[in-house]
Amino acid sequence: xxxxxxxxxxxESIEQILSRVERPGRYIGTxxxxxxxxxxxxxxxxxxxxxxxxxxxxxxxxxxxxYGLVNQDKDYLMERVFAPAxxxxxxxxxxGLPLFSLESARPLADFDVxxxxxxxxxxxxxxxxxxxxxGLPLxSRDRSGEMPLIIGGGPVALNPEPxxxxxxxxxxxxxxxxxxxxxxxxxRQKRDSQGGRPxxxxxxxxxxxxxxxxxxxxYEPKYNTAGGFQGxxxxxxxxxxxxxxxxxPDLDEAFFxxxxxxxxxxxxxxxxxxxxMRGCTRGCRxxxxxxxxxxxxxxxxxxxxxxxAGLVASTGHDEIALTSLSTSDYSGINRLTAELLRAxxxxxxxLSLPSTRVDAFSxxxxxxIQQVRRSGLTFAPEAGTQRLRDVINKQVxxxxxxxxxxxxxxxxxxxxxxxxMIGLPTExxxxxxxxxxxxxxxxxxxxxxxxxxxxxxxxxVSVSSFIPxxxxxxxxxxxxxxxxxxxxxxxxxxxxxxxxxxxxWHDVRLSYLxxxxxxxxxxxxxxxxxxxxLGCRMDSWDEHLRFxxxxxxxxxxxxxxxxxVARRRDxxxxxPWDHLDVGVTKAFLRKEALQALEGGKTADCRHExxxxxGICRRFKVELDVKEPHNSVLQG
Amino acid sequence: xxxxxxxxxxxxxxxxxxxxxxxxMVQGMRRAGFDLxxxxxxxxxxxxxxGPALAVGISSQAEYFDVELEQQTGDGDFLRRLNECLxxxxxxxxxxxxxxxxxSLGVLTQAFYQAWGLxxxxxxxxxxxxxxxxxxxxxxxxxxxxxxxxxxxxEGVLWLRGKEKGDGFVILEFALNLGxxxxxxxxxxxxxxxxxxxxxxxxxxxxxxxxLYFARGEKLFSPLEDVEE
Numbered sequence: 130x131x132x133x134x135x136x137x138x139x140x141e142s143i144e145q146i147l148s149r150v151e152r153p154g155r156y157i158g159t160x161x162x163x164x165x166x167x168x169x170x171x172x173x174x175x176x177x178x179x180x181x182x183x184x185x186x187x188x189x190x191x192x193x194x195x196y197g198l199v200n201q202d203k204d205y206l207m208e209r210v211f212a213p214a215x216x217x218x219x220x221x222x223x224x225g226l227p228l229f230s231l232e233s234a235r236p237l238a239d240f241d242v243x244x245x246x247x248x249x250x251x252x253x254x255x256x257x258x259x260x261x262x263x264g265l266p267l268x269s270r271d272r273s274g275e276m277p278l279i280i281g282g283g284p285v286a287l288n289p290e291p292x293x294x295x296x297x298x299x300x301x302x303x304x305x306x307x308x309x310x311x312x313x314x315x316x317r318q319k320r321d322s323q324g325g326r327p328x329x330x331x332x333x334x335x336x337x338x339x340x341x342x343x344x345x346x347x348y349e350p351k352y353n354t355a356g357g358f359q360g361x362x363x364x365x366x367x368x369x370x371x372x373x374x375x376x377x378p379d380l381d382e383a384f385f386x387x388x389x390x391x392x393x394x395x396x397x398x399x400x401x402x403x404x405x406m407r408g409c410t411r412g413c414r415x416x417x418x419x420x421x422x423x424x425x426x427x428x429x430x431x432x433x434x435x436x437x438a439g440l441v442a443s444t445g446h447d448e449i450a451l452t453s454l455s456t457s458d459y460s461g462i463n464r465l466t467a468e469l470l471r472a473x474x475x476x477x478x479x480l481s482l483p484s485t486r487v488d489a490f491s492x493x494x495x496x497x498i499q500q501v502r503r504s505g506l507t508f509a510p511e512a513g514t515q516r517l518r519d520v521i522n523k524q525v526x527x528x529x530x531x532x533x534x535x536x537x538x539x540x541x542x543x544x545x546x547x548x549x550m551i552g553l554p555t556e557x558x559x560x561x562x563x564x565x566x567x568x569x570x571x572x573x574x575x576x577x578x579x580x581x582x583x584x585x586x587x588x589x590v591s592v593s594s595f596i597p598x599x600x601x602x603x604x605x606x607x608x609x610x611x612x613x614x615x616x617x618x619x620x621x622x623x624x625x626x627x628x629x630x631x632x633x634w635h636d637v638r639l640s641y642l643x644x645x646x647x648x649x650x651x652x653x654x655x656x657x658x659x660x661x662x663l664g665c666r667m668d669s670w671d672e673h674l675r676f677x678x679x680x681x682x683x684x685x686x687x688x689x690x691x692x693x694v695a696r697r698r699d700x701x702x703x704x705p706w707d708h709l710d711v712g713v714t715k716a717f718l719r720k721e722a723l724q725a726l727e728g729g730k731t732a733d734c735r736h737e738x739x740x741x742x743g744i745c746r747r748f749k750v751e752l753d754v755k756e757p758h759n760s761v762l763q764g
Numbered sequence: 765x766x767x768x769x770x771x772x773x774x775x776x777x778x779x780x781x782x783x784x785x786x787x788x789m790v791q792g793m794r795r796a797g798f799d800l801x802x803x804x805x806x807x808x809x810x811x812x813x814x815g816p817a818l819a820v821g822i823s824s825q826a827e828y829f830d831v832e833l834e835q836q837t838g839d840g841d842f843l844r845r846l847n848e849c850l851x852x853x854x855x856x857x858x859x860x861x862x863x864x865x866x867x868s869l870g871v872l873t874q875a876f877y878q879a880w881g882l883x884x885x886x887x888x889x890x891x892x893x894x895x896x897x898x899x900x901x902x903x904x905x906x907x908x909x910x911x912x913x914x915x916x917x918x919e920g921v922l923w924l925r926g927k928e929k930g931d932g933f934v935i936l937e938f939a940l941n942l943g944x945x946x947x948x949x950x951x952x953x954x955x956x957x958x959x960x961x962x963x964x965x966x967x968x969x970x971x972x973x974x975x976l977y978f979a980r981g982e983k984l985f986s987p988l989e990d991v992e993e
Contacts, residue, residue, distance in 0.1 A: 145967050147779050147821075148821045148967075152781075153779035153820065153821070154779050154780045154781065154784050154820075156779075157776040157777075157779050157780075158776075159775075159776045159777065159851050159852040159853055160851055161788075161791070161792070161795070161849075161850075161851045163851075391791060391851075393780055393784045393787070393788075394780075394781070394783065394784050394787075395783065442795065442797075443795070444791065444795070445790070445791030445792060445793070445794035445795040445849070446791065446794075447794070476799075477800070477802050477808055477810075
C-alpha cells in the first residue's frame with residue numbers, strides 16, 4: 130500500500146483545482162486497499178467508471194468485486210473514476226483538462242478499456258457527460274480504432290438499447306469470468322501487434338464469440354413504415370440471433386474481494402459487504418432483479434465466515450452487511466448470524482440486513498443481528514390490500530405484517546419503516562386506503578405494546594412509483610401518468626399525517642423519465658444526447674434535476690414519451706430487449722401476467738415445485754442452495 | 765490504557781477533512797488489531813478525541829489524537845503497527861503511553877504555520893512585515909451568519925516572520941491563537957498582507973501546520989511534553 134505513488138503529469142494541474150472544489154477527497158484515490166501499479170509495467174489497463182458521485186459509487190459491491198478481481202492479476206490494472214461534481218466539472222472544462230482516474234490521475238483516454246456500470250437509468254446523462262469529459266466522441270461509430278473500448282455491464286445492461294449507439298460492447302449477466310477473458314484477448318492482441326495498439330474492430334471481432342458479450346453494432350433495429358418497432362436483428366454474418374447472459378454456477382468458487390477499498394468520507398453505506406447469495410425466486414411480479422438474476426445461487430456458511438474474517442481484518446469497518454436480494458431467505462441465515470456474532474459481536478462489529486422479511490421469525494433474526502447496535506427495521510409489504518398483494522405475488526398476509534411488527538415493538542424497536550408502491554396494475558383507491566389503514570394499525574400496535582422506554586413509536590411509510598420493467602410479467606403494462614401518481618401521493622399524504630406517522634415519496638417527474646428509458650429503444654439515444662447538450666446531469670439528485678430541459682429535449686427530438694410509458698403493449702409485439710436472453714421465457718412472463726389478473730399464487734422453486742420460468746432448462750444451470758437442512762421455514 | 769499520538773498528514777492526504785481523518789485513524793487502529801475502549805450505552809463508539817481541526821488543503825507535520833485501549837501495547841509497538849495500517853499521506857511520528865488522561869487536546873492554545881507563495885510584484889519583505897507588526901488594526905472580512913463580519917487580524921496572529929526563498933517564492937511563518945475569540949484562520953492570513961505590499965498569486969499559496977502548543981505563561985509545551993499536570 131505504501132511506496133511510490135505514481136502520478137501522471139496532469140497531477141500538478143489537478144492539485145490546483147482540488148484546492149477550489151468541495152470534498153476534494155473524492156478525487157485523490159489514496160484510500161486503504163487502493164491499488165497502485167507502475168503504468169508502464171502493466172500490459173492491459175482498464176478504468177472502472179461509476180456514473181455517479183464518489184459517495185454513491187463507493188457503496189457499490191460490483192465495483193469492489195471487479196476492482197479486486199482484475200487487480201489481482203499482475204498483467205492487468207484497474208483504476209477508478211466517478212462522475213465529477215458540478216464544481217469539478219466546471220473547473221475541468223475551464224482549464225481544458227480531461228476527466229482523470231483517481232489512482233494515478235491519468236486521462237481516461239489513456240486506458241485500453243473504460244467500463245461503465247449501468248445501475249439505473251437516471252445515470253445515463255452522467256455516462257454521456259463522462260465520455261465527453263474524457264475527450265472522446267460520444268458515439269461508438271465516431272471513435273477511431275486507437276481509442277479505448279467503452280464497455281458496459283450491470284443490471285441495466287440487460288436492456289441497454291438507449292445507450293447502444295454510445296457503447297462498443299455490453300457484458301450481460303455475471304462478469305466474474307467474462308471480464309478477465311475480455312482483458313486476456315486484449316492483452317494477447319496487444320502483444321501480437323508488437324507495440325502498436327490493435328484496432329478496435331479486431332478486438333471486438335474476437336470478443337463477439339464469447340457468451341454474454343453483446344456488440345450493439347452487430348445488430349440493427351427495424352421499424353415498419355408507420356414507425357412501429359419490429360425487432361433487433363443481426364446485421365453481420367455469424368452474429369447470434371439472441372445473446373444469452375452469463376451465469377456463474379457456484380458462488381463459492383467465484384472471486385470475492387476480501388480487501389475492498391475503504392472509502393474516504395461519508396459514503397452512503399460504509400460497511401464491509403458479504404454477498405450471501407445471488408438471485409431470488411419469490412417471484413414478485415413487479416421485480417426485475419428477481420427475474421434477471423436467476424437461478425438462486427448461495428454461498429456456504431463456511432465460505433462466508435472465511436470472507437468475513439478477511440474483510441474485518443483488512444478494512445477496519447465496524448459493520449458487516451449481509452447483502453443479497455432477500456437475505457432472510459438464505460438457507461444458512463441462522464447459522465451464519467450465530468457464527469458472525471460469536472466471532473465479532475464483542476469487538477463492536479455490528480451486522481446488518483438490508484430489509485426484513487415480513488414474519489415474526491425474521492424479527493427474531495433481526496433482534497439477534499442487532500445485538501451490537503440497533504438501527505430501525507424495514508418491511509416491504511409493497512401493497513396495502515391482500516387483493517393487490519396477490520396480484521403482485523407478494524405472499525404476505527395482514528396477519529404476517531401485524532405479527533411481525535408486533536414482535537418488533539415487543540423486542541424494543543420503536544422505528545418501523547414500511548415500503549409500498551403506488552401505480553401497480555389493477556390498483557384502486559381501496560388499495561391506497563389499505564396502506565393508510567395498515568400504517569395506522571401498526572402505529573396503534575406500537576403504542577399499545579408500549580415500551581417502557583422514553584421513545585415513542587414511529588411509523589414511516591415510504592412510497593415509490595411503480596415503473597414497469599423489462600423481463601417482468603408487468604413489462605406490457607402502462608405506467609401511471611404523472612398527474613395520477615401525484616394525486617395518489619397527495620391522497621396518502623393527507624391521511625398519513627399526525628404524531629408518529631411520516632410519509633416519504635418520490636418525484637413523479639423522475640419516475641416518468643425513468644419509465645421512458647427503462648423500456649426504451651435505440652431511438653432514445655437522440656433524446657439522451659440532446660438532454661445532455663442542454664445541460665442535464667445528475668438527474669437523480671433533487672438539486673440537479675432539470676425537468677424543463679428534459680421536456681425541451683423531448684420536444685426537440687419529437688419523441689412521443691407516451692409510446693414508451695403510457696401505452697399498454699400487446700403480448701405479441703416485439704420488444705426492444707427481445708434479442709437479449711436472461712433465461713426466463715416470454716411465455717412464462719405472459720402466463721404470470723394472466724395469473725396476476727386472477728390474483729393467483731406462483732410458488733418459490735426453492736421450497737415448492739418448479740413454476741417453469743425456463744432458465745434452468747434453457748441455460749443448463751440450476752438452483753444452488755447450500756444449507757438444505759436449515760430451512761428458513763422453521764422458526 | 766491511554767495513548768497520545770502525534771502524526772503527520774501530507775501529500776494527497778491534505779485534501780481530506782477532519783471527519784475523514786477521524787475515520788482513517790479509527791479504522792486504521794482496528795486494522796492494526798487494537799482493542800479500542802468503547803463508550804457505554806445505545807451506540808458504543810471508540811474513545812478517541814482529536815486536536816483542533818486542520819482545514820482542508822493544509823498539510824501538517826504535527827497533529828494529535830488521544831485514544832484509550834482496553835489492553836496495553838508498548839509505545840513502539842503501537843507506532844509500528846498503526847503505521848502499517850494507514851493509507852498514504854498519514855504517518856505516526858510519536859506515541860506516548862500514559863496511565864491517566866492527559867490535559868485535553870481541546871485546550872491547545874497556539875498553532876504554528878508555514879506558508880509559501882509567489883508574490884505578484886517584487887516586494888520588500890522586511891518592511892512589509894514591520895508595517896504589519898506596527899499596525900494596530902488589520903481588518904479583514906469573514907462571512908458569518910449575519911452577513912460579512914469585520915474582524916481584526918491582529919487579535920489572532922501572535923507573530924509573523926518571512927523571507928524570500930531565492931526561487932521568487934516567499935516563505936512566511938506565523939502563529940495563530942486557537943480558540944474562539946478573534947481566532948484567525950490560516951487561509952485568511954495572506955490576503956490582508958496585500959495592504960502591506962505583499963500580494964500573492966492565489967494558486968501559488970501552500971500552507972503547512974508545523975506545531976500545536978499549550979501556553980503556560982511565557983512557555984510553550986508540545987502536547988507530548990505537558991505531562992506534569
